[in-house]
Amino acid sequence: MLKILDENGNVNPVLEPELRGDELIQMYKFMVFSRVADEKAFSLQREGRMGTYAQLKGQEAAQVGSSYALREMDWIFPSYRDLGAMIVRGLPLEYIYLYWMGNEEGSRIPEDVNVFPLSVPVGSQIPIGVGFSNAIKLDEGNAVTVVYFGDGATSEGDFHEGMNWAGVFKTPTVFFCENNQWAISVPRNKQTASKTISQKASAYGFKGIQVDGNDLLAVYSATKEAVEKAQKGEGPTLVEAYTYRMSDHTTADDSGRYRNESEIKKWVEQDPIKRFKLYLELKGLLDNSLDDKIRKETGQMVDNAVKKAEACPAPKPEDIFKYTYAEMPDHLQEQLDELEDSIG
Amino acid sequence: MPVLNIVEAVNMALREEMQRDKRVVILGEDVGVNGGVFRATVGLQEEFGNKRVIDTPILENGIVGCAIGMAVYGLRPVVEIQFMGFIYYILNHIISHAARLRTRSRGRYTVPLVIRAPYGAGIRAPEHHSESTEAIFAHIPGIKVVVSSTPRDTKGLLISAIRDPDPTIFLEPKRIYRALKGDVPDEEYTIPLGKARIVREGKDLSIICWGAMVMVAEAVANEAINDGLDIEIIDLRTLSPLDKDAVISSVEKTGRALVIHEAPKTGGLGAEIVALINEKALLYLKAPVLRVTGQDVAVPLSQAEDYYIPSVARVLNALRDIMAF
Ligand SMILES: Cc1ncc(C[n+]2csc(CCOP(=O)(O)OP(=O)(O)O)c2C)c(N)n1
Ligand SMILES: [Mg+2]
Numbered sequence: 162m163l164k165i166l167d168e169n170g171n172v173n174p175v176l177e178p179e180l181r182g183d184e185l186i187q188m189y190k191f192m193v194f195s196r197v198a199d200e201k202a203f204s205l206q207r208e209g210r211m212g213t214y215a216q217l218k219g220q221e222a223a224q225v226g227s228s229y230a231l232r233e234m235d236w237i238f239p240s241y242r243d244l245g246a247m248i249v250r251g252l253p254l255e256y257i258y259l260y261w262m263g264n265e266e267g268s269r270i271p272e273d274v275n276v277f278p279l280s281v282p283v284g285s286q287i288p289i290g291v292g293f294s295n296a297i298k299l300d301e302g303n304a305v306t307v308v309y310f311g312d313g314a315t316s317e318g319d320f321h322e323g324m325n326w327a328g329v330f331k332t333p334t335v336f337f338c339e340n341n342q343w344a345i346s347v348p349r350n351k352q353t354a355s356k357t358i359s360q361k362a363s364a365y366g367f368k369g370i371q372v373d374g375n376d377l378l379a380v381y382s383a384t385k386e387a388v389e390k391a392q393k394g395e396g397p398t399l400v401e402a403y404t405y406r407m408s409d410h411t412t413a414d415d416s417g418r419y420r421n422e423s424e425i426k427k428w429v430e431q432d433p434i435k436r437f438k439l440y441l442e443l444k445g446l447l448d449n450s451l452d453d454k455i456r457k458e459t460g461q462m463v464d465n466a467v468k469k470a471e472a473c474p475a476p477k478p479e480d481i482f483k484y485t486y487a488e489m490p491d492h493l494q495e496q497l498d499e500l501e502d503s504i505g
Numbered sequence: 506m507p508v509l510n511i512v513e514a515v516n517m518a519l520r521e522e523m524q525r526d527k528r529v530v531i532l533g534e535d536v537g538v539n540g541g542v543f544r545a546t547v548g549l550q551e552e553f554g555n556k557r558v559i560d561t562p563i564l565e566n567g568i569v570g571c572a573i574g575m576a577v578y579g580l581r582p583v584v585e586i587q588f589m590g591f592i593y594y595i596l597n598h599i600i601s602h603a604a605r606l607r608t609r610s611r612g613r614y615t616v617p618l619v620i621r622a623p624y625g626a627g628i629r630a631p632e633h634h635s636e637s638t639e640a641i642f643a644h645i646p647g648i649k650v651v652v653s654s655t656p657r658d659t660k661g662l663l664i665s666a667i668r669d670p671d672p673t674i675f676l677e678p679k680r681i682y683r684a685l686k687g688d689v690p691d692e693e694y695t696i697p698l699g700k701a702r703i704v705r706e707g708k709d710l711s712i713i714c715w716g717a718m719v720m721v722a723e724a725v726a727n728e729a730i731n732d733g734l735d736i737e738i739i740d741l742r743t744l745s746p747l748d749k750d751a752v753i754s755s756v757e758k759t760g761r762a763l764v765i766h767e768a769p770k771t772g773g774l775g776a777e778i779v780a781l782i783n784e785k786a787l788l789y790l791k792a793p794v795l796r797v798t799g800q801d802v803a804v805p806l807s808q809a810e811d812y813y814i815p816s817v818a819r820v821l822n823a824l825r826d827i828m829a830f
Contacts (some may be wrong), residue, residue, distance in 0.1 A: 170636040201616040211629060212630070212807050213631050254522075260632075261631075261805070261806030262807075263629060263809075263810075264805040264806060264808045265808075265809065281590075281631060281632050282590065282591055282633055284563070284593075288738075316562035317564055317565075317594075318564065318566050318567070320592075344562075344563055345534065345535045346538050346560070347534070347535065347562065347563075351560065352563070353562065354563050372821070401794050413542075418538070418539055418540070419538045419539050430714060475808055475809075477810070478806070478812050481800060481802050481805045481809050481813060482802055483811050492770075493802070495802075496770070496800050498818070499822075500800070502822065503819040503822050504818070
């Protein structure tokens with residue numbers, strides 16, 4: 162398993178990626194932002210201001226490290242848990258909030274943001290992302306596509322078919338698996354008899370690498386290498402980020418039914434943000450006052466996003482019809498008229 | 506007699522059938538240790554062990570493919586698909602194998618398989634968690650499609666489905682999964698597949714519906730009393746094969762009919778029922794048969810889902826149109 166930072170923030174100097182101080186601080190800010198935004202979403206759900214929500218807590222390094230390694234032109238195909246990755250790629254937080262608040266406007270991804278709508282049917286984004294990267298290749302483009310999915314998704318046919326396709330056609334794809342050890346109540350070792358998830362890549366004829374998913378630098382380096390390889394036309398890579406889902410599966414779940422507190426505690430000690438913070442402190446890039454400032458600013462940004470999301474008008478009847486086809490057929494117009502009539 | 510909700514009735518049916526018949530096995534995601542994301546299988550792995558209550562990896566297509574193999578061997582698999590929105594993964598196995606093995610093998614191989622799935626909107630669930638696509642399955646010859654609407658029916662119908670020699674899709678209305686409670690007999694009983702239930706007798710108009718729409722129909726019938734109307738409600742219970750007699754005899758009596766379903770209108774089962782009435786009872790009709798259905802769009806996210814689901818107001822409008830014809 163690739164590891165660059167140890168639990169105390171000590172870096173392996175041979176493997177330390179070349180990143181400027183401001184870049185390191187930016188990544189830290191993204192992790193803190195993801196954490197605060199995630200905790201806010203949880204409390205909004207509890208207050209009845211948001212629907213069911215899937216927390217990413219514990220997976221900040223996996224999401225931020227991987228998405229930060231991308232270039233402006235690259236694309237991501239996220240799953241429901243990938244708030245952190247989407248934020249780094251430039252999707253404003255209020256969009257993500259709006260989506261989980263049950264308003265489709267949250268899925269109206271701004272033109273200049275290379276993010277595919279998050280995917281709920283497990284693993285289904287994988288072949289789509291592969292096809293997208295295949296199209297980039299046919300078009301002789303330079304962009305690379307990263308598909309995000311969990312350990313559980315690797316059981317779906319979509320994963321295997323996407324991997325096979327990518328191997329056969331050498332598509333510029335990075336398969337980024339957030340192995341958070343659980344798929345709702347099913348632990349990793351009951352999901353697959355493979356020893357690691359990364360080893361599955363060899364069956365499809367390309368490289369897989371397992372990285373410490375709570376080590377921001379390891380995730381960043383492995384993803385960056387995979388992107389460079391893909392961009393050079395050398396085909397796909399599977400990156401397995403070995404991490405942990407610190408929260409329940411979603412706000413509708415109670416993980417106390419299937420896993421014990423001591424396991425969670427063990428992983429809380431491996432908190433990816435804490436580890437990176439220690440590294441930044443050792444490097445002299447971060448102290449308490451800067452950290453306080455970052456957290457304060459983050460809190461304000463998150464509150465702002467909540468305000469914007471909650472200020473978005475509720476959908477109107479026509480909103481559910483008008484994006485079904487390029488042009489609204491008569492029968493939908495009729496249904497809209499009937500609905501409006503019933504509302505009065 | 507215990508008062509249970511629909512989830513608890515599912516659980517009771519599964520437990521009783523597993524006790525009675527050791528060929529019954531349960532397969533699905535999170536059905537074992539976790540007892541199901543809706544708690545429908547709670548306690549079953551403790552009672553029957555992890556060989557009969559199997560937590561599968563996440564592979565719907567594989568679960569159903571393997572369950573077909575188990576069923577052909579002689580087991581009685583009951584598969585849980587977590588939400589109807591994730592059922593499409595299994596279509597190939599259903600259409601190409603489960604539905605036609607009896608035919609292909611001239612009766613030698615059969616597939617006594619049940620696939621349970623919570624369906625429908627109305628609980629402010631996330632995307633893909635509110636689907637009502639029963640017509641897709643009712644269109645496949647060789648499988649049965651059952652939708653329950655009360656706790657009592659749920660137990661009796663599910664037991665019948667498990668004992669049935671052919672594959673059944675068993676849909677559970679999650680909008681009223683817990684909201685609706687009712688008496689469920691402790692003792693063994695079955696409710697035959699293919700037989701509708703008259704929820705309420707009336708003489709002016711027949712509402713034909715199933716699942717969560719039965720409650721909407723009941724609310725409409727109560728409102729319609731103010732208009733001096735006496736509404737009959739037929740809960741189909743089984744969508745394939747349809748209880749044609751129940752529909753026809755009701756329409757022969759009332760001369761007016763209205764179908765409510767939550768699924769989209771185009772190609773929905775409402776069309777099938779209208780065609781049936783047309784074929785068998787046209788001359789009894791005093792007005793055209795109307796449909797009030799889900800809209801022909803992807804089910805919206807929660808803030809707009811009320812625009813999608815048939816509302817009491819929409820049904821009343823249609824009902825008044827029929828009466829005014
Ligand atoms: C096709 C499909 N089946 C089932 C579900 C229900 N479901 C949602 S998340 C999940 C577990 C996914 O686990 P994993 O891939 O490890 O991702 P994680 O949730 O841990 O991020 C399941 C079974 C779904 N959304 N899609
Ligand atoms: Mg997982």
